[in-house]
Amino acid sequence: MDKKATxxxxxxxxxxxFLFTWLCWLGLxxxxxxxxxxxxxxxxxxxxxPLGQFGPFIAVLVLAAAGLRTGGVKNRLLSCRWxxxxxxxxxxxxxxxxxxxxxxxxxxxxxxxxxxGAGEAPNLASALPALLSATVFxxxxxxxxxxxxxxxxxxxxxxxxxxxxIGMVWFVWHLPILYLTSYETPLRFAVFLAGxxxxxxxxxxLLTWVFERTGRNIWMPxxxxxxxxxxxxxxxxxxxxxxxxxSLLSLVSALLLAGTVVLCDKPFWTNxxxxxxxRFTDGAERATI
Numbered sequence: 153m154d155k156k157a158t159x160x161x162x163x164x165x166x167x168x169x170f171l172f173t174w175l176c177w178l179g180l181x182x183x184x185x186x187x188x189x190x191x192x193x194x195x196x197x198x199x200x201x202p203l204g205q206f207g208p209f210i211a212v213l214v215l216a217a218a219g220l221r222t223g224g225v226k227n228r229l230l231s232c233r234w235x236x237x238x239x240x241x242x243x244x245x246x247x248x249x250x251x252x253x254x255x256x257x258x259x260x261x262x263x264x265x266x267x268x269g270a271g272e273a274p275n276l277a278s279a280l281p282a283l284l285s286a287t288v289f290x291x292x293x294x295x296x297x298x299x300x301x302x303x304x305x306x307x308x309x310x311x312x313x314x315x316x317x318i319g320m321v322w323f324v325w326h327l328p329i330l331y332l333t334s335y336e337t338p339l340r341f342a343v344f345l346a347g348x349x350x351x352x353x354x355x356x357x358l359l360t361w362v363f364e365r366t367g368r369n370i371w372m373p374x375x376x377x378x379x380x381x382x383x384x385x386x387x388x389x390x391x392x393x394x395x396x397x398x399s400l401l402s403l404v405s406a407l408l409l410a411g412t413v414v415l416c417d418k419p420f421w422t423n424x425x426x427x428x429x430x431r432f433t434d435g436a437e438r439a440t441i
Contacts, residue, residue, distance in 0.1 A: 158304045165211045165300060170325060173207030176200040177328035201329065205289045208296020230295065231303035232363075232370040282385060287378030294374045297322060297356075298363045312414070312421040315360040319353030326352070354410040355380065361413045361420070 180200045212230065297318055305314035330348065331341070359373040366372040414421055 155308060158307055161215065162301060162304055164215060165208075165296065166321065168211035168214050169207045169296060172210050173204040173325060174328055176204030176207075177332065180204075181328060181332055202289060204329065206292035207325070208294075208300070209292045212296055212300050230299040230370075232299040232368045234370060282382040283378060286382035286385065287374060290377035290381060291370075291374045293322075294359070294370060294377055298359060298373045299370050302360060302363065303368075306425045310422060310424065311360055311364065312357065315357040316353055318360075319356030320349075322356060323349045323352045350407075354407055357410040358413055361417065364420070 177200065180197060183195075183197045183200075301318060301321075302314055305317060309317070326348075330345065355377075359376060362376055363369070363373045
């Protein structure tokens with residue numbers, strides 16, 4: 153696939169992704185509902201929140217349907233594997249990281265409630281449903297960011313530049329929902345964004361490394377993305393009174409992880425992607441869409 157056709161696919165993908173997601177989230181914004189209000193959570197319009205998170209996957213489906221209709225898409229759209237390939241060491245690191253993320257958040261939440269006498273501490277088992285639901289929504293994003301967009305960027309850029317680009321797009325894509333769920337004063341919101349933007353860029357770097365080092369298996373970045381989201385959601389309510397603490401903690405954690413990955417695997421980030429890795433149709437395990 154030539155560069156012009158690839159750029160066109162990326163443009164269409166991002167246009168559909170932003171249109172679908174922002175229509176959902178801006179619709180929630182105009183409804184006047186407060187996601188932090190328990191009463192608002194029962195309103196049917198709140199379904200727009202989780203629905204918007206599937207924007208990247210919806211965009212891939214739309215492009216697949218359009219290609220089948222016109223015969224214009226000859227290559228499969230997702231360049232990823234769906235079955236585990238355990239020969240990659242990064243598999244085991246990725247399986248361990250969700251545990252390392254979830255447990256400290258649970259301990260912090262338990263300690264906070266016990267110390268303040270605010271009620272019964274959360275059960276550790278409550279972290280599992282949080283992880284499962286976050287992983288489902290993570291798939292709606294990662295199928296697009298890593299499964300579709302990343303392989304196309306890698307055709308003409310190295311992995312580090314591609315990861316930073318996706319991280320910046322990822323941040324802008326989140327803006328409507330961040331406005332709905334973050335701090336009420338403009339200054340606090342600005343400080344929050346200042347920490348959140350580099351956090352997503354650093355996480356994009358880490359997710360790219362996981363995706364590539366596990367043989368482009370889509371479930372590994374999905375699992376790690378879900379663990380990060382679940383941990384943040386579990387700890388954030390107990391850090392809410394501490395201003396920018398959640399975003400700063402996330403930034404420091406992402407900086408340590410991504411920095412370690414970059415420093416310990418320099419050739420991976422700077423060397424060109426091998427030509428055989430740039431094709432979207434190689435391998436029997438490729439997606440059918």
